[in-house]
Amino acid sequence: MAKRPITTMISAGLHAGAKALPAALALAAFAAAPAGAAASSPPPVGFALSAVGTTSSISLHGAPGRVLHGAVLVRNVSRHPITVILQCADIRNASNGNADYVTTRLSATGRWLHLTAGRVRLAPHASRRVRFTVSVPRAAAGGSHYGGIVAINAADFSPVAARGKAKGRKFIFYRISRQALPVTIHLPGRLSRSLALRSLTLVVAPIGAGLVLGLQPGGSELTEQAQVNLRVLRGKRRIFTYASTLGQLFPGGILNYRIGWPGLPRQGTYRVLGTIRPQGSATIHISKTITFSDALATRLARDTPPADQPAAAGTPGWMLIALGVAAVLLIALPTAVWKLARRPAEHLADPQNR
Amino acid sequence: MSPHHHHDAVARRVTLRRTVVALGMICAFAATPVVAQADTTTATGTLSAGGLSVAAPPIMPFTATLTGVNQTVTTAVGAWSLTDAVGDGAAYNVSVSAGAPSIGGTSIAGSLGGTWLALTPTTATADASNPAPASTHPVAIAGSLAVGATAVTIENAAVNTGAGKWDFAADSGAVQNLAVTIPGNAVPGAYSDTLTYTIAAGVGA
Numbered sequence: 001m002a003k004r005p006i007t008t009m010i011s012a013g014l015h016a017g018a019k020a021l022p023a024a025l026a027l028a029a030f031a032a033a034p035a036g037a038a039a040s041s042p043p044p045v046g047f048a049l050s051a052v053g054t055t056s057s058i059s060l061h062g063a064p065g066r067v068l069h070g071a072v073l074v075r076n077v078s079r080h081p082i083t084v085i086l087q088c089a090d091i092r093n094a095s096n097g098n099a100d101y102v103t104t105r106l107s108a109t110g111r112w113l114h115l116t117a118g119r120v121r122l123a124p125h126a127s128r129r130v131r132f133t134v135s136v137p138r139a140a141a142g143g144s145h146y147g148g149i150v151a152i153n154a155a156d157f158s159p160v161a162a163r164g165k166a167k168g169r170k171f172i173f174y175r176i177s178r179q180a181l182p183v184t185i186h187l188p189g190r191l192s193r194s195l196a197l198r199s200l201t202l203v204v205a206p207i208g209a210g211l212v213l214g215l216q217p218g219g220s221e222l223t224e225q226a227q228v229n230l231r232v233l234r235g236k237r238r239i240f241t242y243a244s245t246l247g248q249l250f251p252g253g254i255l256n257y258r259i260g261w262p263g264l265p266r267q268g269t270y271r272v273l274g275t276i277r278p279q280g281s282a283t284i285h286i287s288k289t290i291t292f293s294d295a296l297a298t299r300l301a302r303d304t305p306p307a308d309q310p311a312a313a314g315t316p317g318w319m320l321i322a323l324g325v326a327a328v329l330l331i332a333l334p335t336a337v338w339k340l341a342r343r344p345a346e347h348l349a350d351p352q353n354r
Numbered sequence: 355m356s357p358h359h360h361h362d363a364v365a366r367r368v369t370l371r372r373t374v375v376a377l378g379m380i381c382a383f384a385a386t387p388v389v390a391q392a393d394t395t396t397a398t399g400t401l402s403a404g405g406l407s408v409a410a411p412p413i414m415p416f417t418a419t420l421t422g423v424n425q426t427v428t429t430a431v432g433a434w435s436l437t438d439a440v441g442d443g444a445a446y447n448v449s450v451s452a453g454a455p456s457i458g459g460t461s462i463a464g465s466l467g468g469t470w471l472a473l474t475p476t477t478a479t480a481d482a483s484n485p486a487p488a489s490t491h492p493v494a495i496a497g498s499l500a501v502g503a504t505a506v507t508i509e510n511a512a513v514n515t516g517a518g519k520w521d522f523a524a525d526s527g528a529v530q531n532l533a534v535t536i537p538g539n540a541v542p543g544a545y546s547d548t549l550t551y552t553i554a555a556g557v558g559a
Binding site (some may be wrong): 044045047048049050055056057059075077091092093094095096097098099100101146148150174175176177178179180181182184205206207222244247248250255256258260302 | 403404405406407408409410411412413423424426435437439440441442444446447449451470472495496497498499500502504505506507510533535537546547548549550551552553554555556557558
């Protein structure tokens with residue numbers, strides 16, 4: 001898969017900056033040319049990962065202490081030989097719902113999975129079936145357990161190796177394209193879902209202020225989706241409303257769902273009201289008071305660059321339209337007056353009217 | 355036989371010959387489809403499911419000069435694409451995560467904070483080779499999303515949508531959808547990070 005490095009240079013404003021600038025420019029020039037060329041069209045996809053016997057996800061039924069079997073198919077869809085890396089993954093919650101496939105330091109269901117091959121070399125348009133097993137621990141709880149199998153083009157990692165050899169190219173960003181297959185292991189036991197709101201805080205970060213909902217999905221199976229409807233009040237004045245739907249939520253882990261604060265909050269207290277309606281479990285009613293303290297305001301002013309402030313809280317759309325109409329009128333009015341002023345003179349100048 | 359009668363006879367023979375030839379041609383044309391119908395061939399084949407795939411975008415490199423205060427630099431996200439060749443109409447999504455930024459191979463995640471990148475997802479358009487209705491495109495998550503070690507979903511395709519190949523245009527002009535926050539106390543040097551794009555089907559029941 002074609003891939004170009006992303007390079008970010010940060011240079012100091014004074015002496016160090018003067019020293020760093022030539023290097024920065026050289027590096028940026030090196031990196032910018034291919035990236036700019038690549039930006040016009042997406043790179044081709046080199047391979048496809050699919051489940052054998054099913055379609056886009058794998059579902060297995062078993063019992064504690066049993067070993068389950070399955071297989072995936074890796075196909076080279078390119079005209080070139082390709083090496084695909086296969087990895088087992090834990091599934092945890094992405095920050096706004098759906099699966100986040102974690103392949104390092106496995107600690108959950110990903111540890112139950114074992115692939116017969118971790119690296120597959122394929123000729124052009126060739127395919128290979130790779131078997132896997134799921135060793136369900138004897139102490140595994142009943143219900144559904146979620147893991148995954150992730151595939152990556154080995155070429156995505158090759159610049160990392162090159163970075164170690166070539167000192168001049170060690171300042172590189174990378175992009176990796178992954179394909180993941182979810183694996184659900186169903187064990188006997190009662191299925192249940194729950195969702196709890198553990199915290200609601202107003203946080204500041206370099207990207208701006210935001211509300212963070214600390215959500216904890218529980219039970220023994222995933223929650224398909226949850227509708228979030230909030231309104232934030234300062235006194236009786238509505239500051240903003242928010243409506244969205246979270247993707248699939250997996251039991252066991254917490255997700256910190258961030259809702260960006262439009263504009264800048266002012267010091268004081270705010271009331272957050274609303275509901276979270278998870279599919280298949282009880283609705284969460286929210287009625288909380290949050291405080292935007294002086295300390296947070298100071299930190300926001302320090303951490304958030306002025307350029308990062310959203311402009312949305314400024315001029316409303318209707319006012320922009322009104323200003324546009326006013327501008328047109330301002331241009332049209334003097335023109336009309338000027339034309340009217342000229343009309344009698346033209347009338348007198350006409351020889352037929354003399 | 356007078357010359358006049360001889361001429362008439364020749365003319366009749368020519369006319370008769372032409373009529374026979376014309377009738378023969380008409381019969382030949384008429385018979386063709388009958389022959390074709392009598393000799394049909396059945397074409398058979400099997401279509402097997404493909405997979406979900408994503409081709410992550412390049413990101414435009416940039417330079418910045420430290421100012422002593424925090425600053426945000428925006429940069430352009432290149433074109434990228436995703437393909438749903440599974441054919442089962444299952445829902446899927448694309449998520450993005452970022453590795454810890456590093457300078458000279460040393461992680462500096464702490465100095466830049468947990469989320470120093472913010473990405474604004476864009477709308478997909480059907481690839482020229484994709485006959486799917488435009489209305490069935492994967493849906494971009496609205497707003498600017500903080501990207502960090504924990505993945506964030508940027509595109510969602512609901513059940514029975516998002517089939518085929520979908521393209522995401524490169525940023526152009528003033529539109530630059532990746533914001534990078536640089537703290538005022540950052541050290542000068544060349545920084546690097548990895549953006550990982552993952553496509554996966556929704557987990558089945």
